[in-house]
Amino acid sequence: MIMARSWMDMLAVLLLAVSFYKGSCVPVETKESWEYVDVRDGAHMFCWLYYGNSSSASYKDLPLVMWLQGGPGGSSCGFGNFEEIGPLDRDLKLRETSWVRAASVLFVDNPVGTGYSYTDTEDALTKDVAMVASDMMVLLKSFFSKQTEFQSIPFYIFSESYGGKMAAAISLELTKAVQAGSIKCNFAGVALGDSWISPVDSVMTWGPYLYSTSLLDDNGLDEVTNAAKAVLEAVRQGQYQKATDLWSITENVVEQNTNGVNFYNILTQNSDEMVKTSSDQTNGFLSSLKRRHIRPLHRQSLSELMNGPIRKKLGVIPNNVTWGGQAEAVFESMAGDFMKPVVDIVDQLLAAGVNVTIYNGQLDLIVDTMGQELWVKQLKWDGLQYFNKMKWTALEDPQTQRQTGAFYKTYKNFAFYWILKAGHMIPSDQGPMALRMLKMVTQHE
Template identity: 95%
Template sequence: MARAWMGMLAVLLFAVSFYKGSCVPVQAKEEWGYVDVRDGAHMFWWLYYANSSSASYKDLPLVMWLQGGPGGSSCGFGNFEEIGPLDRDLKPRETSWLRAASVLFVDNPVGTGYSYTDTEDALTKDVAMVASDMMVLLKSFFSLKTEFQSIPFYIFSESYGGKMAAAISLELTKAVQAGSIKCNFAGVALGDSWISPIDSVMTWGPYLYSTSLLDDNGLDEVTTAAKAVLEAVKQGQYQKATDLWSITENVVEQNTNGVNFYNILTQDSDEMVKTSSDQTNGFLSSLKRRHIRPLHRQSLSELMNGPIRQKLGVIPKNVTWGGQAEAVFESMAGDFMKPVVDIVDQLLAAGVNVTVYNGQLDLIVDTMGQEFWVKQLKWDGLQYFNKMKWTALEDPQTQSQTGAFYKTYKNFAFYWILKAGHMVHNILFCTNFNVCKTLFNIVIFR
């Protein structure tokens, strides 16, 4: 493990080239396209080949990145705001993962980002449908890009993307075993993931109280609202639970002077706050303000619907990047609060490498809630995992400063990332970015 940390910053440094005559600087080798995953459902993917001076892409892993929401664009936010070769201003990103891996961004579920459906009836309703669609895409991708069939393939995810990643990983494991998809699936990383929603909601109050962001009265109000969500979940009323979840967020905001759900120590930027231009009300308005706009800010939308759209040249004229984002969430609302802890259990039982990592300053998926669902696992290694003490990891650029803690047993690992928010890989939400930007290497080489 210590060797994996040594030189990680150097591994992530890279240089990108520029196409002459183009207003969009790009990575030297990249490909993109659409896959029709169902009638009327079209999914967009964007592949960047690893760009390393010391190794061929064939000697480096392939990573698929899945964004949250549901409705957040991997090809937009994950690419230009977190780990892709260029940032939102089209400047080279020194912390891109491309020096260490090839990266496949997928706008998932259909209707997200550049992915689109012909009618709203074709939008996905649950993670089972999401996983089914992704199997079609991955089968097409690995059949088209046969050079990647033997390369270790990892799925990395963030937020609701982790819930989808768990379901996708299980179906992929079955497909590989059945021989219907040819790939070398090596593991899944669940970052600040919506695995057990109710465990997150039920710990919002205690977490905020422990960080002095709620007083006694506020704690009582948040707890009361959260218990209403819990009761709906217990009764299997998941659509109602989603509505009550949104109400609980309102209660949290009212009692904390508008805490940032993605990083409790970071104020919302001007692009993220609600403005008079919002035309929707109630549930969808709150959704857009808190969980869609941070992933589809105005400047990013202008980039994706302007120069990037022009560069790609395959986006249908009637498709606006992010245009169906709210419809995607609304279509998935009945599935939103359902847990997938049992799926993680099945992955562990099947021998799949599973890594959980979480930012200390995240509220929406707070670490306390993550720890609760992990303790619910039926995995036969859990009792040994629980008895272990965690190990400290130093910040690779600041000696004698702890950047994270971790525990790992057999095919399961948990990383507590200090000073990081919900979007561990985005510098806006990660105060301790020196640690956050090395997480890829930790998971791949652990």
């Protein structure tokens, strides 16, 4: 194994925006550091920190945000960084809505096997969110022990998709670790974006949502509903591996009845970079998940960037590791846990006084807002009845005056943001609104 550079060695590194292969050198004065942390024998997790770069505040006066991607198997250091909230976009151009303008951002390729993270054998891959959370406690203990200046800075976990399911479990374990004194940090809250908290509630609302947006007719609604009911029955019987397979079948039914709707944004066509290849011609569960939920996070141009110039820049990636090379194996390893709900974990977080934020894109299908609202209504949190009686507040679109960009409401330690004109990847679709939401949640607006 190639040993990672230490945090201190990398502390003063500056990000060079386009010097890698564009022939020019435009420095972005954002300090960075990165390293591998061995979270278990044979399990190596990669993380990349950008220090907050605000014109009006030092990073010590800004919050620290950890970003967790979905999948499972999607790379925070790749997709989240270069496609959503990092200082540069996939073309290495400055991102005006980068979250680094309002916070220090820690990208973690999680679970192990994701992105640049890797395992020595497939047996070391995680099997469920409990194992994911256990690994993350090792990484966070290492991070806050080395980066002592962040111990008192408000620390938030933001997530997307399956990353939200993992974030919930991680947040609960972190709360326990902080209380026990084993991890020193100022944990301030978790934000669950378009998150796979109650999978069956998402699946059961696909039909009604598509029907209400004129993407299904009566016959299509019946077919999707019947397929979804089979998923529900498997979940009720505790047959979660079967439920995952039936979930994939339900997606096939949706595609057949909608002329291939984009699960991540119902008004957007799938990327040309995600067309079928010869390897996709085989039938089966793995082929379907790869096409719908792994490849969108590993499009060709991003893969070329991460396995080319960025790999060279980092200088610590072992020769036998390919960015995203274990992504499919990560998903397969977690398949038995995929359809399990974690609503009870959210309840435990709220009861413990942890600040919990839900945010969801209006145009998302895979985790539609209707499904999110269903599981929220299942919470046993004692503030839910008061939250439900509240009216939401409109937020103006930061880009267009006198147009509504979102709604939100908050009661005690729970908040919900409805982001308009956005799909599954909210920062990609509505970057200014996502940045404003970040500032509101972290109270640094």
